Amino acid sequence: MSTAATTASVFDELAAIVGPRNLSDEVAELITFDIQGTQSAIRVSPASAEEVAAILRVVAARGLAVAVSGGFTQQHIGNPPERAEVLLDTSRLVALDHYDPGDLTFGVGAGATVASSEQRLAEHGQFLPLDIAERERATIGGLLATNTSAPLRHGYGGLRDYCIGIHFVTGDGMVAKGGGRVVKNVAGFDLMKLMIGSFGTLGVITGASFKVAPRPRQTATFVCEFASLPEAIGFRDRIMASALTPIRFEIVSPRAMEYVAAHSDARDPDHYHPEAPVAAPDTSWSIVLTAAGSDAVLARYRRELSAARELTGSAEHDFWNGQLDFHANVAARHRNAMLMQLSVPARAVEAALAGAEHAAVEQNAMCAALGRAALGSLTVAVIPLSVDPPSAMQYANAASAIRASLPPDGSAYVLRCPIEAKAHFDVWGSTPTDRSTMLAVKRALDPAEILNRGRFLL
């Protein structure tokens, strides 16, 4: 049977599962759901885990592959799909499973947006302690699949700390769950941990439960500036050894501050304007903390951080929104920029940031970096200076130079770079976790390798 004929008969089978209105093979529509240059032939939107299972069984039986999509905010991560005839869209998996404000637990379908979940929680003064960009589009399933890290992680922990239950469908169509909806639970294997950060390669996440938090009644943000990276790190070390317990604790490189949206007058290295020389770039490193608590708590921070600039109210709000837009701002202004996500122990943050600065300069690029100062979760942008697009080799060299500055258990994967360059180097890099065991786990849950094929590090 020809591919076109296969696709046509698959279309009918999928239509029987989700109903004719919930799938499409219109090229004009599918082109808007392009994943790194790959377009699917069919987009299908199931409304239940059972429908997801039925779809995956059809896909596997026909020898096809599936890409899973939420709000399309993170599809730039990883390799381009090897192939993806079917796009499985989670936007109809939005049912609220449970919300018990008194118990501070919340469970919702994977396709629910972060914004809609936040709205629901805000009615009771609660929130998912996760400050991320593009909340109107980003979905709960996408957050989990990509293990999105955000500044509040410092004070509240990451998704692996507060996701208490997960529902998913394996590659061969088994509907499964792990955990539950109570905050403490050791019954059965911890499938939440396995699914978080698996980039849709072990199963299609259909829903999840979380511990939620009461929104702090009062916060203030303190920006502390330093002339050099070592001075900023020295200050960070003093805070880490102090009694202060900030809910955000970020380090921001001099250039990164220019891409925080609040700074609209940022320099743009892609544009050459000899008649209007830009202002001298900011050279200071910043440590930025958010404190939450009563007047007495905030007064203590003021006392201990006497040299800091304090942001409250809308200035504070704008600053953090700007910080969240860092990635988007870099990408919007420099389509040739490469962004990487680094994870290192606290003591290696200084070497990693210095290494990134150095690696960028070597490739005739600028470096802008920010991230969790104490947790060692950093986002690094390598921004080419020249107007000419850099060669793939320059990205590869920058990535390997950055990786060379990390300790053996550190890691650095590419969040974004031009697709053409991705074929020429390893966008995921190394991980301390045994590959053969990961591969065996992958084969157990997706035996026909139909899920997000070719995109992940395995």
Added chain:
Amino acid sequence: MLFASSIVRQLRKIAGRDAVLSAREDLMLYEYDGGVQRALPQAVVFPQTTEQVARIVKLAGKEGVPIVPRGAGTGLSGGAIARKGGIILGFSRMNKILEVDVGNQRAIVQPGVVNLDLSHAVAKHGLYFAPDPSSQKACTIGGNVAENSGGPHTLAYGVTVNHVTGLEVVLPDGRVVQFGGKPAESPGYDLTGFFVGSEGTLGIATAITVKLMRLPESVATLLAIFDSIDAAAQTVVALTSEGVTAAALELLDGWTLRTVEEAMHAGYPMDSGAVLLIELEGMREAVDDQKAAVIAVCNRLAREVRVAKDESERQRLWAGRKNAFGAVGRISPSYYVQDGVIPRTRVPDTLRRIEEIAKKYSLTIGNIFHAGDGNLHPLILFDSRDPAQMERTLAAGKEILAYCISVGGSITGEHGVGMEKSEILPLMFTPSDLDVMQRLHDVFNPACLLNPQKIFPMARSCRETNAAAHPAAGLAFTQGGPA
């Protein structure tokens, strides 16, 4: 299965002459854990290195003999019992702290390191290891990893899995692999997180990288005294929904607190209906604020709220909680500690229900538990010499767990499934959920030689025929021990 003396000889060759037990009187010390279930191993070996562990595991694989890792044997669900016989791998000689990395707030430890010993060892740096099971003076970090242990202070800081970032693991085929490391996370599957809490069924952790936390600047311990258990339960709900983030929030009912008070003189008023033991930790100013908030909420329903004035008063209040099980042991020949979880809003209904169940079965049930996260430990008193009473005790335990599930809870919050609850795991998970978990089990442990017949119901367990298998239905019996 005939256990060949050649296996003992080979174990001695690997671990040393003095590192293997095979005499019946020695083995009997290893046939139980914190519960009452028993099964006799054929040999106990005490490896000293990862390499020895790998060689022993390979030997067990070659001979087709089960192998069961064991820390201090304080577990309460039969996780460290050699249910099918075979070799127990005791970790008392792998008890070294391999590295304390102050700057990164990490330590790398061998599995036999005692939980509290690590906190003591790093206290000079102002650091500690947060998970604090009541058995922390004896239990090992390897055991904590296997069971994903909790404790009173996990309310604020999370259970063991939230404090482990890396593992060196010996797989059942003898390969030594690394999962994670010192960084908070890495790209790829989170096999570290998946491994923690797998109850020794996936592999044997031989080096564990844990987070160390900074000791809090200020600690406040409060005792709220109530005339009725219902008032205490309502206060737990109010504290949770008002967003008070206590470090610990423990409830003792009237019967339990009187029993404890008689033994420990912790300062709990004998005529009260229930007490809440509340601990607040953090920055001085934050603790002061929270203290005011807690007192305000408690005063709505409490008879009195006391604040510990100094460290010795604080220790006295905690001594009552931490030694409660010993106190109960003074007055009852046997007791059965359950471990169930409910949504915190259901604490009042659940306590009423437990009272009804106690009446129905004519049993005394004490309640002492981690109220802040809804983790119940009903304590059922019985006399093991009376078979009818034992049966009623088991039935009552099962009914309490069934109620937990009916309100959206769990059959275990921190003790694990092990042997005790393997038959009732299907009350929480569908056949398809369990199939997926078993597929993952088989990725690591396909021959089921590592800690066999745990977690999954016997009918599913490793699909092999087994003459020694108990035709267990419902809960298997576990008794006593710290929670």
